[in-house]
Amino acid sequence: MPKSKAGAAFLLLAFGIAAAQGQGSAGGGARAPYRIECGTATALGTAAVCRADVSTYVGWRVFHAQCASCHAADAQGSSFAPDLTRRMRGMDSRAFFAALDEGYLGPDDPMPPRGANPDVSRYYNELWSYLSARVSGDLPPGPIERLPSTGFAAPD
Numbered sequence: 001m002p003k004s005k006a007g008a009a010f011l012l013l014a015f016g017i018a019a020a021q022g023q024g025s026a027g028g029g030a031r032a033p034y035r036i037e038c039g040t041a042t043a044l045g046t047a048a049v050c051r052a053d054v055s056t057y058v059g060w061r062v063f064h065a066q067c068a069s070c071h072a073a074d075a076q077g078s079s080f081a082p083d084l085t086r087r088m089r090g091m092d093s094r095a096f097f098a099a100l101d102e103g104y105l106g107p108d109d110p111m112p113p114r115g116a117n118p119d120v121s122r123y124y125n126e127l128w129s130y131l132s133a134r135v136s137g138d139l140p141p142g143p144i145e146r147l148p149s150t151g152f153a154a155p156d
């Protein structure tokens with residue numbers, strides 16, 4: 001098997017494990033639940049453009065529709081909801097899903113539960129992929145595009 005193919009197979013496996021178990025802490029590493037490729041839009045001379053696997057891409061869309069009104073664009077936080085790129089450091093997926101299911105009654109403002117809202121509850125894994133990529137810094141702020149499908153399975 002050529003080296004590049006072995007590498008792809010390994011990535012596939014690592015992704016599959018992370019997605020299937022829904023575990024691990026927010027951030028990068030071998031079990032990162034996302035795939036990101038960033039380049040520079042030299043033709044336009046503008047900022048880096050990043051592309052992401054379909055799960056992360058969908059997570060980004062859902063985040064901006066359902067969460068950004070409080071947590072702000074790119075999860076960077078507002079005056080009334082925390083910067084999730086900091087708040088979710090070290091948080092595991094179980095705690096993340098519980099925060100969405102049950103809401104969060106923290107010391108500041110409470111966050112209402114989201115579990116009964118299918119526009120959110122269907123996309124927990126996608127939100128997890130997106131926010132993990134933001135927490136690790138592998139995905140900088142800004143719009144993202146979808147990576148072309150390579151046949152690697154995204155979690156449903």
Ligand code: HEC
Nearest residue numbers: 066067070080081082099104105106107108109110111120
């Ligand atoms: C109505 C405003 C609002 C919306 C909408 C909202 N949040 Fe929050 N969220 C908050 C606030 C406020 C906190 C902090 C609560 C505190 O610290 O007391 C918070 C906290 C969190 C936390 C940290 C929980 C913890 O245990 O530390 C996570 C994770 C989170 N939000 C994710 C999300 C996601 C993902 C969405 C979209 C599906 C979302 N939030 C939508 C207001 C909101």
